Amino acid sequence: MRSEFQINIRASRKSRKQSHKSIKKDPIIRQYLVLVEQIKQVLEEKPQRSMREIAKWLGYSPARLSQIFKLSLLAPSIKEELLLSNNKNISSLTISSVCKIANEPNWEKQKELWETTKS
Secondary structure, rough: OOOOOOOOOOOOOOHHHHHHOOOOOOOOOHHHHHHHHHHHHHHOOOOOOHHHHHHHHHOOOOOHHHHHHHHHHHHHHHHHHHHOOOOOHHHHOHHHHHHHHHOOHHHHHHHHHHHHOOO
């Protein structure tokens, strides 16, 4: 027994534009935090990998990847807020501003800096 049905693969330009508009783009800081977690996972699974090698795969300079990786030093509460918050101000944050917070070793001071940065 054979069933036949049609599938319309081509979508109109209008429907493609609408579908692209409906996709909400995550803030770059959020994307970087996810990337950091993925890199950590790669390094745990294959410890012989180097950051230089991973930077090359991603098309980043080792310095840029190091800067992105500094986000792993953020206090857990800040990471959680960056990952889960719908605060529109997060979209305007730069990696430089967030790395300044990550450079502070004390998580309580990080939280204070975070509150002033996000407002």
